[in-house]
Amino acid sequence: MARVYNNKTEKQAKVSRVLTFSCVDGPGNRLVLFLQGCNFDCITCHNPHTINHCNHCGDCVSACPSNALQKDALGKVIWNVAACTHCDQCIDICSHKSSPKITTMTVSDVMAEIQKNQFFLSGITISGGEATLQLPFIIELFREIKEDPQLAHLTCFIDSNGSLPISGWERVLPYLDGAMIDLKSWQEETHQWLVGRGNHRVFETIRFLNETNKLHEVRLLHIPNKSDLDSEVEQVGQYLKALSSSVQIRLNAFQHHGVVGQALQWSKCSREQMETFHDKLHLIVKRPMLTPDVYT
Template sequence: MTNIAVVNQIIPFSCVDGPGSRLVIFMQGCNYRCKSCHNPHTIDLCNNCGDCLPSCPTQALSLITSNNKPQVIWNEALCIQCDLCLSACPKQSSPKTQRYSVEQLLTQLRQQVRFLNGITISGGEASLQLPFIFELFSAIKADDELAHLTCMLDSNGSLSINGWKQLLPVLDGAMIDLKSWQQDTHRFITGRGNHRVINAIELLASKGKLHEVRLLHIPGISDFDTEITAVANHLKTLPKKVRIKLNAFQHHGVTGAALNWPTCSEAQIKQLATELTQHGVINIVLPSPYL
């Protein structure tokens, strides 16, 4: 079986996407519509309309016909990363994606394996391409040269329980975003409820596969401060090794109505950390940049 992944970006070395030095693959496509998203161009898949072509100053984009269908082609060698194509796209999508086979990514991993502790699949929402992830992680585990690498998933937690159970045998850890506590608030921010997120956190924790839960604090919008007791009581049930990562909302990359939302200051994120600590939550990690 050979699956192909639609990839937005690959970062060869990262120290902030899981433990140690990691190769990070950002998948294209997401099933959430977060108003607070700082990478909105990773949400939709390109529909090959070609509206982005006139915006490119270096003609790095072209439109061809493949199997009687139009297809936008991105020439990375000509691209100057001005991102004018992202602004031109009516869907806020990116034409600057690549398609990778499992073998192509294994080849890249072998070239860098001496410098890596593991691989992290992120997004967008990576779990939308679950068959590819399962095939890639399985191949890594079966490869003598790569088997020591940890395989981790960065996710919004929306994958079904059955989906997580399929992935668990080849998954070493997951980082899960909890956007808010109350259903209505979560739906307002993301367009979806959070029942699956809570279920995913509980399942992964029970299997020892939960590395980190992340809370994005948006003052006056997200409800972690107003629901502090309920949030803390849930987080306290998690294994002590699970990191509770607090992120401070900023406007970088954000579009639309969220540009009018208040940003989160260092004082506000520290206050949330203090309140969680007072309620018994441990292993809290604060962000380093606030601007």
């Protein structure tokens, strides 16, 4: 149950992971909160255990070698973090694309974590899963950060698949410093196939955040011979070229890390393939674009 705080119910979130220091989830050094649950079902997802909320089937309980999982009297799977060795066997066995290692954090819990680390941080990023599925929590957290004289200098970022309607972005906008948005394919049908949903909302999100100067980064995932960002390079390039010059463009290469299912049979994107894609796109966009340092 949510705590009652200052005569109001405090917002809380289902959190799959807290990273106290990251330099790859937005500008500077950031505390990153990965929220559980996503409304996309990407074939290439490298964190598929963050997609669904646990249905308490119990399949992972007996798979745990450390007795860190138990069912309570109500049939809910309870995770004992003190006994957990983080071997991730529970995640490997879960056929529901979930994890039993989820914690519920209130805004106060997260504020305490930020306060502890504040002298090393440039900001906070809410990622996922799909962060914006828990928007009321994000709004309350960002508002508290901005209203706290000790923390107001920290920038508040969201890492999103772009599916939030504009009405949602409008609600968080007063507290938002920037967002990173994925553009996974150009054609609606390709997007539908790759992630299980169309890309209309993603284009709307990018347009809105670009117009309001909150679009920090657009990320393209290059999956050679599968996604259409390469075959539609002329249109993709013209689209990216029209964005504000302050928007960072990042090209990600499809790799196998964390991926399950059919995409494991797909070829990884090599450095050479990425360089070819980058060079074709660069001829049109004519500005720097980030590419990966490491290929596995």
